[in-house]
Amino acid sequence: MSLELLGNNIESEKNIIEELALINEKIENGDENYIKSGRVNILLDQLKIINEALPELLENIPFYKTFKNKENKQLVSLNIKTENKEINLGIKKDKEKEFLKNFTRGFSGKGFSSDEGNSFIGISNKLFRKYSENLVQAGYFDNIKEDLRKITSPIIISSYLSLILFCICLAFVFAILIAMFLLFFKASIVAVLLVVFLIPIIIFISFYIYPSSARKSLEKNINQELPFLTIYMSAIATSGIEPSKIFSIIAVSNDYPFTRREIKKLINYINFYGYDLVSALRQMAKNSPSERLALLFDGLSTTITSGGELTAFLNKHSETLLFDYRLEREKYTQVAETFMDIYISVVIAAPMMLMMLFVLMSVTGFNSFLTTQVLSVLMILIIALINIGFILFLNIKQPKF
Numbered sequence: 106m107s108l109e110l111l112g113n114n115i116e117s118e119k120n121i122i123e124e125l126a127l128i129n130e131k132i133e134n135g136d137e138n139y140i141k142s143g144r145v146n147i148l149l150d151q152l153k154i155i156n157e158a159l160p161e162l163l164e165n166i167p168f169y170k171t172f173k174n175k176e177n178k179q180l181v182s183l184n185i186k187t188e189n190k191e192i193n194l195g196i197k198k199d200k201e202k203e204f205l206k207n208f209t210r211g212f213s214g215k216g217f218s219s220d221e222g223n224s225f226i227g228i229s230n231k232l233f234r235k236y237s238e239n240l241v242q243a244g245y246f247d248n249i250k251e252d253l254r255k256i257t258s259p260i261i262i263s264s265y266l267s268l269i270l271f272c273i274c275l276a277f278v279f280a281i282l283i284a285m286f287l288l289f290f291k292a293s294i295v296a297v298l299l300v301v302f303l304i305p306i307i308i309f310i311s312f313y314i315y316p317s318s319a320r321k322s323l324e325k326n327i328n329q330e331l332p333f334l335t336i337y338m339s340a341i342a343t344s345g346i347e348p349s350k351i352f353s354i355i356a357v358s359n360d361y362p363f364t365r366r367e368i369k370k371l372i373n374y375i376n377f378y379g380y381d382l383v384s385a386l387r388q389m390a391k392n393s394p395s396e397r398l399a400l401l402f403d404g405l406s407t408t409i410t411s412g413g414e415l416t417a418f419l420n421k422h423s424e425t426l427l428f429d430y431r432l433e434r435e436k437y438t439q440v441a442e443t444f445m446d447i448y449i450s451v452v453i454a455a456p457m458m459l460m461m462l463f464v465l466m467s468v469t470g471f472n473s474f475l476t477t478q479v480l481s482v483l484m485i486l487i488i489a490l491i492n493i494g495f496i497l498f499l500n501i502k503q504p505k506f
Contacts, residue, residue: 114155121152127261226264229271237266252316255394256323257366269312273305280304320394326363327395332426334361335401339419348409349375349382367393371402383409397426437502444495452491456484 125148240246241263250262260268283304284297334355341351355361355368367389374385386406393399401422408418 111159114158118152118155121148121155124148125152225271226260226268229267230264233267233270234263237263237270240266249313249316252320254392256316256319257370258316258319265312265316269309272308272312276305276308277301323363324395327367328397329430330361330364331395331397331401332423332430334364335419335423335426337361339416339423342416342419348405348415364398367395367398382406397429440502441499444499448491448495452488452495456488460484 125145128145128148241250246262246266249265253260253262253265258265280301280303284301287297287300337360338351338355341354342348352368352371356365356372358365370392371385371389374380374388375382380388383406386402386409390399390402390406393402404418404422405415407413408415
């Protein structure tokens with residue numbers, strides 16, 4: 106019995122350590138929900154309680170004990186019911202109440218569900234977790250893993266791959282239903298096969314490119330904030346404040362929301378992982394979604410290490426960033442002027458020419474259904490759609506600063 110309890114305790118400790126490792130990965134990516142919820146403290150308490158019982162359990166194993174023949178009275182066997190199984194754990198008597206209290210607060214007794222609270226991802230993990238972990242270990246999706254880390258995604262790579270596989274299966278079922286509907290209306294076999302395979306492929310491509318697209322979008326937003334953030338940091342540094350406090354001030358400010366996320370990750374490295382400022386800056390430079398922010402972190406770490414003047418470095422770096430910012434603004438202005446010329450040609454000249462063409466066609470009787478009313482509505486719709494398209498394009502291209 107003691108040997109069985111020892112095995113159960115070791116298995117539970119292994120599961121707790123796996124969960125702590127996954128929580129550690131999420132905290133590195135900037136997810137502070139587990140810190141705020143106290144989940145880490147609960148798991149550490151459980152690990153400590155289970156570990157304290159190991160010496161007594163070892164003494165009660167027949168081939169380990171020498172002259173003792175009775176069970177250790179300091180231990181109690183607890184029967185714990187988890188979601189899908191029951192396990193017996195050996196716990197010290199004086200720790201029984203504490204263990205049960207913590208267990209009811211969230212200890213699962215089994216491995217960590219990487220995205221608990223999201224039932225859809227939970228189902229995906231149950232169905233495809235082992236297969237997705239094999240793909241991750243084989244290194245097939247390292248690029249997605251890196252992009253998810255850089256965008257501070259709350260979903261780890263194995264869960265994301267499980268989600269992709271689950272969505273592909275759902276898309277395949279949906280595509281078959283559409284294909285059956287098309288066959289009912291006697292559609293061609295080519296069209297049916299195209300639907301069956303095209304929909305899952307589109308789903309896979311969408312999930313595959315999303316992390317990269319999100320990272321590029323985040324990089325763009327950070328780059329637009331960075332010149333003004335650097336000027337702000339330079340102004341703070343002139344007061345002679347300790348360098349790490351500069352980042353603490355930025356972290357509580359809402360003026361730079363995208364860069365602030367990266368700054369909070371930097372502070373987490375210092376406060377929760379025990380990194381010194383230089384090591385944290387170098388680690389953030391490796392994981393930053395923006396190359397320009399990575400250069401700033403690298404430059405700050407080098408300046409601090411070499412004993413250089415922080416204010417002078419920030420002033421010089423802000424000048425470089427502002428120069429790049431002005432070039433990008435001029436480039437945007439040139440693009441806007443080019444599209445203004447296209448807009449004038451398409452929205453003003455083209456409709457007039459089309460209207461004249463349609464009038465001539467209707468007069469000659471070539472297309473009698475195009476009445477004056479139909480032509481008017483058609484032109485209004487075309488012009489409206491073109492205007493919406495141009496507005497959306499300019500809104501996407503327009504810098505936020």
